[in-house]
Structures are given as C-alpha cells and as structure tokens.
Amino acid sequence: MKISKQARRDAKQLYRGCRVNELLDEAKVRLVLQQVIALKPRGYIAILSHFERLVRLDLARHTARVESPMALAEPQQASIRANLMRRYGNGLTVAFTLTPGLIGGLRVQIGSDVFDGSVQARLAELEASL
Amino acid sequence: MSSILQEIESQIAGIKTTVMKQNVGVVREIGDGVAKVEGLTDAMYNEMLDFGGGVTGLVLNLEETEVGAIVLGDYTGIKEGQEVRTTGKVLQVPVGMGLLGRVVNTLGQPVDDKGPLQTDKTYPVEKIAPGIIRRKSVSQPVQTGIMAIDAMIPIGRGQRELIIGDRSTGKSTICIDTIISNARLNKAALEAGDKSYRPLYSIYVAIGQKQSNVANVVRVLEESGALPYTIVVVASASDSATNQYLAPFAGCAMGEWFMDNGMDALIIYDDLSKHAVAYRQVSLVLKRPSGREAYPGDVFYLHSRLLERAARVAENFGNGSLTALPVIETQAGDVSAYIPTNVISITDGQIFLETDLFYQGVRPAVSVGISVSRVGSAAQVKAMKQVAGRLKGELAQFRELAAFAQFGSDLDAKTQGQIERGKRIMEVFKQPPYNPIPIEIQVAVLWVAQNGFIDDVPVDKVKDFQSKLTDFLTTRKPQLLAKIQKEKALSDALTAELKAVATEFKQSYK
Numbered sequence: 001m002k003i004s005k006q007a008r009r010d011a012k013q014l015y016r017g018c019r020v021n022e023l024l025d026e027a028k029v030r031l032v033l034q035q036v037i038a039l040k041p042r043g044y045i046a047i048l049s050h051f052e053r054l055v056r057l058d059l060a061r062h063t064a065r066v067e068s069p070m071a072l073a074e075p076q077q078a079s080i081r082a083n084l085m086r087r088y089g090n091g092l093t094v095a096f097t098l099t100p101g102l103i104g105g106l107r108v109q110i111g112s113d114v115f116d117g118s119v120q121a122r123l124a125e126l127e128a129s130l
Numbered sequence: 131m132s133s134i135l136q137e138i139e140s141q142i143a144g145i146k147t148t149v150m151k152q153n154v155g156v157v158r159e160i161g162d163g164v165a166k167v168e169g170l171t172d173a174m175y176n177e178m179l180d181f182g183g184g185v186t187g188l189v190l191n192l193e194e195t196e197v198g199a200i201v202l203g204d205y206t207g208i209k210e211g212q213e214v215r216t217t218g219k220v221l222q223v224p225v226g227m228g229l230l231g232r233v234v235n236t237l238g239q240p241v242d243d244k245g246p247l248q249t250d251k252t253y254p255v256e257k258i259a260p261g262i263i264r265r266k267s268v269s270q271p272v273q274t275g276i277m278a279i280d281a282m283i284p285i286g287r288g289q290r291e292l293i294i295g296d297r298s299t300g301k302s303t304i305c306i307d308t309i310i311s312n313a314r315l316n317k318a319a320l321e322a323g324d325k326s327y328r329p330l331y332s333i334y335v336a337i338g339q340k341q342s343n344v345a346n347v348v349r350v351l352e353e354s355g356a357l358p359y360t361i362v363v364v365a366s367a368s369d370s371a372t373n374q375y376l377a378p379f380a381g382c383a384m385g386e387w388f389m390d391n392g393m394d395a396l397i398i399y400d401d402l403s404k405h406a407v408a409y410r411q412v413s414l415v416l417k418r419p420s421g422r423e424a425y426p427g428d429v430f431y432l433h434s435r436l437l438e439r440a441a442r443v444a445e446n447f448g449n450g451s452l453t454a455l456p457v458i459e460t461q462a463g464d465v466s467a468y469i470p471t472n473v474i475s476i477t478d479g480q481i482f483l484e485t486d487l488f489y490q491g492v493r494p495a496v497s498v499g500i501s502v503s504r505v506g507s508a509a510q511v512k513a514m515k516q517v518a519g520r521l522k523g524e525l526a527q528f529r530e531l532a533a534f535a536q537f538g539s540d541l542d543a544k545t546q547g548q549i550e551r552g553k554r555i556m557e558v559f560k561q562p563p564y565n566p567i568p569i570e571i572q573v574a575v576l577w578v579a580q581n582g583f584i585d586d587v588p589v590d591k592v593k594d595f596q597s598k599l600t601d602f603l604t605t606r607k608p609q610l611l612a613k614i615q616k617e618k619a620l621s622d623a624l625t626a627e628l629k630a631v632a633t634e635f636k637q638s639y640k
Binding site: 053054057060109111112113114115116117126129 | 150153
C-alpha cells in the first residue's frame with residue numbers, strides 16, 4: 001500500500017503523542033487506535049499501518065530476545081537481564097527463547113543490535129574464513 | 131601431521147574472540163538492484179553491507195526507519211526478509227602496479243583470463259580530492275600524438291579536458307590514440323634508460339558500452355603494445371546501473387594511487403553521459419526527488435567531485451598527477467543540453483568534435499573554433515609553442531575568409547595566399563586512427579608548413595608530401611629529430627638546420 005507523506009507525518013505525530021518519558025505507553029497506543037478507527041480521518045488505514053510500523057520498531061528496540069540452546073537457570077537470567085538493563089536503560093523487556101540450533105552459547109538481539117556468542121555463529125565464521 | 135593439528139588449534143584459538151556486537155537489518159523490499167532494509171540503525175553513508183552469500187551492498191539512503199542500499203553483483207538471489215549486516219567498511223578497490231595490463235570490473239575483480247591480481251593494496255572508492263595546499267598548477271605536457279590537439283589544444287598533466295561530440299565522431303579514438311602515444315613514449319624512455327622521463331600510465335573506464343566495443347579497444351591496445359601500461363575498468367551495458375555508477379570512481383581510485391605515489395596517470399571516462407543516465411536510474415529507484423530531465427539534484431556534484439580528484443600535486447607532496455579526459459556524447463551537436471553544460475563548466479577546456487567535419491573527411495574532426503584548453507598552454511613544449519603559437523588564430527581567419535571566398539569574388543593575392551595556406555594546414559592536421567605522431571615530427575612538419583614549403587604543393591598531394599617528409603626525417607635525419615626532442619625548443623641554429631633539411635627534401639620531392 002502506498003503511504004502518503006501526509007499519512008506518515010500524521011502517524012509520526014500520533015506515535016510521538018504515545019510516548020511518555022521516551023517510553024511507549026501501551027494504554028495510549030490503544031486509545032489512539034480506537035480514536036482513529038472511530039473518527040476515520042482521511043487516509044486512516046495508511047496512517048494506522050505506518051503507526052503500526054513505528055510501534056513495531058519501537059517495541060523491537062525495547063525488547064531483548066535472548067536465545068539459548070537450553071533453558072537458563074533463574075540466576076543466569078537475572079544477571080543477563082541486569083546487564084542488558086545497564087546497557088540499554090529501563091523499559092527493556094527481556095524474552096528468553098529456546099533455539100537448539102545454536103548448539104552452545106547465547107544470541108541476544110535488541111532492535112538491530114545483535115550480540116552473537118553462539119557456537120553456530122562461530123562455526124559459520126570459520127566456514128566463511130576457509 | 132602435528133603441523134596440521136597445530137594449524138587447526140591456532141585457527142580455533144583465533145576464532146575464540148570476545149562476542150562482537152553486530153548491527154543487522156531485514157530486507158523489506160528488493161528490486162532493480164536497490165534494496166530497502168529495515169533496521170540497520172548503525173549504518174553509515176557509503177558503508178558496505180553484507181547480504182550473505184558473497185553479495186555486498188552499498189548504503190546510499192539513510193531514512194528514518196530504513197536504509198536504501200544498492201546491491202553490487204547479483205541481486206536476484208536476495209529475498210524479502212533476509213538478514214543483512216553492516217561491515218563497518220567503505221567500498222574499496224584494489225590498486226597498484228599489479229593492475230597494469232589488466233581488465234577489471236567495477237569492484238576490481240579481473241575479467242580477463244590472466245589469473246588473480248598481483249596486489250594487496252586497496253583504496254576507498256570515494257575520496258576527497260586533494261586540497262589547495264597540496265596542488266600545483268599544470269606544467270608538464272601530455273602528448274596525445276594527435277597533431278591538431280598537441281598544436282592548438284595542448285593538454286597538461288593534471289588537467290581535465292573534456293572530449294565532446296556526437297555519436298561516432300571519433301571521441302574514443304582520440305582517447306585510445308593518447309593511450310597508445312603515451313605507452314610508446316614510456317616504452318622508448320624505458321629502453322633508452324631515461325630516468326628523467328616520467329611515465330604516464332593510463333586507465334580506461336568504459337561505462338555502459340557494448341562488450342564488443344570494449345573487446346575491440348582491448349584488442350587495439352594489445353596489438354599496439356599499450357596494454358602493459360593501461361588498466362581497463364569495464365562496466366558494460368549489461369552490468370547493473372549500480373556498477374556503471376561506481377565504475378568511474380573505482381577507476382579514479384586506481385589512478386589516485388599513482389598520483390599519491392609520485393607518479394603520473396591519465397584516466398579516461400568513456401562516457402559520462404551514460405554514467406549520468408545510470409546514476410539517474412539508481413536515484414529514481416531509490417525514490418530520490420528528480421529535477422531537470424529527471425536527473426537527481428546532485429548530478430552536478432556527482433561529476434564535479436569525480437573530476438575534482440584529477441590534480442597536479444606539488445613537489446613537496448609527492449609530485450604526482452592525475453589527468454582526466456572525460457567523454458560526453460551529445461545529441462545532434464547540442465552542447466547546451468544539461469549534462470554537457472555541467473561537465474563543460476567543471477573541466478579545464480573541451481575538445482569538440484563535429485559530425486560535419488567528420489563527413490568532410492577532416493579526421494580527427496576537431497572543431498578548432500570552439501575547442502579550448504584553459505590551462506594546457508603553460509605545459510606545451512616550447513618548440514611546439516614556437517611553431518603553433520599563431521596557428522589557432524590563422525585557422526580562424528582562414529575559415530572566415532574561406533566562407534567569404536565562396537561567393538566567388540576576386541581576392542587579392544594576400545587573402546588568396548592565406549586561404550591556400552589554410553587549406554594545406556587543414557590537410558596536415560588530418561591523421562588516421564591509432565597512429566599517434568611523436569612531438570618532434572609534429573614540430574618539424576608544422577615548421578615546414580608554416581614556412582611556406584608546402585604552398586606550391588597541390589592540396590591533394592599535401593598528405594603524400596607530409597608522409598614522405600616524415601620518412602625522410604626519420605630515416606635520413608634522425609639526429610635532427612633527436613635534437614628537437616632533447617632541446618625542446620627551436621634555437622636559431624636548429625631553425626637554420628631545419629631550413630636546410632626542408633630545402634634538401636623539397637628538391638628531391640616529386
């Protein structure tokens with residue numbers, strides 16, 4: 001779908017309005033959604049789809065996906081969480097997932113930053129260097 | 131066996147480094163060699179991106195939530211949703227002496243079958259041109275071997291001289307002639323062990339040309355022995371627009387290496403109108419706003435930053451130089467179109483080739499009236515300046531008189547003489563392709579023509595007179611040519627000797 005410049009600008013304004021102290025307020029996001037659908041301004045579907053994209057990228061920036069080949073113990077999780085919080089500030093949600101393909105080590109992704117210490121990545125690096 | 135184990139161990143030890151932070155993005159859109167990548171928050175302008183599978187990209191647009199990148203190489207294997215990572219490096223190409231004699235593509239990969247490149251040095255493709263402090267004015271000549279150019283539109287080392295004209299008027303031929311002429315000079319100086327001669331290496335960048343044309347150029351260079359002094363950079367018509375856009379910059383980086391290492395290089399961009407078209411395509415696909423003729427707003431900057439990198443560097447900064455000969459193809463002789471006017475205003479002069487002249491048999495079809503060289507006369511060999519100093523004005527006068535004389539009115543003897551002399555000089559300037567003339571022969575022939583020795587030769591015999599004179603000089607009087615070449619100026623003694631030789635030849639010429 002073609003999103004016009006005006007729609008982009010409107011979506012950006014709505015997105016800015018949903019932020020409180022540099023963090024996204026979910027209640028406000030829901031309110032915006034309801035209001036826009038109720039009022040149906042010109043090009044509202046384009047506005048909402050761009051708004052969705054901005055929110056998605058915001059969530060990605062504030063979500064750390066920690067992948068590990070096996071379940072991590074509670075103290076390990078806590079230390080990882082504390083480390084990430086120190087680096088990326090508060091408002092970070094940390095999600096732990098199981099990815100057996102990693103073989104060993106951890107892979108953490110926050111937004112477009114990736115910290116890859118997994119055996120799989122090292123093997124790939126070795127393969128590329130040969 | 132133990133050595134292989136040690137090798138494996140050391141390799142493994144090398145890999146066990148600390149966890150590196152990477153910046154990744156996801157391909158959102160791909161088409162026409164341009165990818166839109168979401169994420170990549172740390173991407174820099176002009177940074178290389180790794181698309182995986184050996185495919186690289188170049189960041190050209192930094193937008194709010196995404197990055198616009200051009201893909202170098204095959205983009206058909208890239209899929210939406212694919213992961214892309216930054217590399218932290220800008221685009222680089224191999225440089226060095228090892229590239230001479232090779233045919234490479236935009237990324238500096240060899241496309242001839244002569245094996246891998248013998249070099250380990252690289253240069254960034256985009257580089258800021260040398261500043262005011264490092265520069266010096268042009269003072270050494272580039273011998274094109276084309277009499278009309280060396281006599282009237284001299285080119286100096288470090289100059290930017292535009293070659294402009296319609297399709298098939300001999301633009302590329304002038305460039306190839308210049309490469310061949312300089313390769314011969316390089317070879318002659320090498321064989322004579324002349325340490326004071328500064329060799330001029332050539333780089334030929336073919337942009338958007340037919341592969342058959344490029345193959346032809348390479349063949350001509352090889353046959354004339356000029357290829358060992360030349361690098362050919364090819365981004366042919368079948369290469370992607372992104373590769374065509376980057377090719378001149380890659381070639382320029384290769385030339386800059388010679389300049390930075392105190393050597394002289396000549397770079398030919400053949401041609402920049404196709405380059406502008408390729409850049410327009412890239413820009414439009416990147417959805418940059420378009421301007422006149424749908425070219426993006428920075429098409430002037432595109433060419434100015436490229437040509438600004440041609441320079442003559444001062445002695446205390448290495449004393450190197452990079453001479454640029456950009457080529458522009460006009461449509462129906464229209465020099466006032468967008469791209470031609472841009473490049474004319476950037477360069478230090480232009481050589482204009484005219485279709486009419488070409489079909490009248492004046493080849494090279496240099497239009498003397500509107501061709502200029504703004505800085506080259508300072509670099510012209512003194513002997514040439516002595517014989518050709520007034521030539522341009524005289525030819526202009528001849529053209530005016532010739533147009534006047536067409537009305538068939540009676541002319542006084544002086545005017546008649548001027549017209550006759552002009553006709554003969556025009557004949558002298560005709561020259562077959564791939565046949566550059568050494569400067570000493572040019573000087574001798576022009577001196578003979580200027581001093582009335584050809585006035586009684588019929589116009590259709592002038593070429594024959596000239597070739598016989600050249601043979602006479604090279605076989606019977608090589609010491610005179612050597613003297614002109616060595617002294618580089620016509621002293622009174624040398625002039626007297628020239629006169630004697632010309633009289634001697636005149637008596638024997640039938």
